[in-house]
């Protein structure tokens with residue numbers, strides 16, 4: 384059984400869309416839990432006014448009846464309230480009437496650090512907006528909605544996933560001050576987040592092929608989030624500086640461990656310890672004091688586009704990273720435990736735990 388997510392949607396288009404396939408039938412989804420995570424994603428010090436504008440409530444168009452999944456594709460929609468101001472500029476069809484609102488003037492000054500230049504060259508766009516609208520992290524909203532669904536599924540087998548901020552702008556605390564200082568300089572910041580998953584059974588993922596390794600999949604899931612430039616599994620880079628005697632987690636008689644430097648995975652397979660991953664986010668590339676760029680039309684030097692933007696979005700990133708890890712763990716759990724009905728999935732998990740129980744009962 385494979386869990387898949389297909390998404391569509393531009394930052395200032397009418398809506399974000401997500402189709403989740405591969406859920407078992409009978410899973411109870413909680414609207415407040417999904418909207419609650421969407422709300423968390425919009426929080427954090429240093430966010431732009433857009434976060435206040437967007438309501439971010441999930442609409443479900445298919446795959447759910449009276450709060451329970453049907454085992455059919457689940458169709459999720461989040462409307463972009465900001466589209467109101469972009470109706471002409473982001474109209475899917477040739478717009479009628481006067482040019483009004485935002486997005487009417489083509490963007491020709493790409494922002495360094497964004498998809499702007501590479502995307503315009505790749506797809507042959509004259510208006511950089513055609514690239515930046517989809518590359519924008521606005522689409523992480525639908526990823527967070529899908530992550531909330533994944534967390535509901537994981538909850539059925541006792542797995543909990545939580546993301547938290549470790550650093551913003553190089554600081555381990557005092558985040559409002561560093562953010563205010565960056566804002567005063569019209570600059571931006573990045574940061575580091577950690578995601579912890581508990582209750583993860585041993586045996587998710589595989590070492591059979593590199594694409595099956597759960598560590599590789601989690602790294603890809605996190606790297607797939609906008610602005611992520613580094614991923615660490617367990618003690619990650621610090622392990623490279625240790626001796627083997629200090630780096631590994633010795634196995635105790637009850638098969639448990641007293642350390643978890645491996646971050647809950649060995650050979651790309653979960654080992655029953657909590658899964659611990661960290662990800663590094665670069666400073667946001669839209670600066671209110673714009674970086675140097677070149678006008679793609681005239682070839683003349685200029686200043687990059689300035690568009691409403693966050694000073695830092697690390698708290699939001701922690702929520703997105705949590706969703707990405709939850710999604711990948713749910714995918715691995717679906718592969719291992721399968722089942723068309725939720726009871727089959729939960730039953731397969733229980734039977735597996737019984738088989739690997741220690742000491743063996745039979």
Ligand SMILES: Cc1cc2nc3c(=O)[nH]c(=O)nc-3n(C[C@H](O)[C@H](O)[C@H](O)COP(=O)(O)O)c2cc1C
Nearest residue numbers: 496497518520609610667668669692693696699700
């Ligand atoms: C939750 C979140 C919010 C973001 N908000 C902004 C923003 O307001 N302004 C901005 O310039 N970049 C923002 N970004 C980062 C850009 O989307 C990202 O740097 C850009 O897409 C380039 O991606 P890359 O670093 O993967 O190449 C945000 C990223 C995330 C994860």
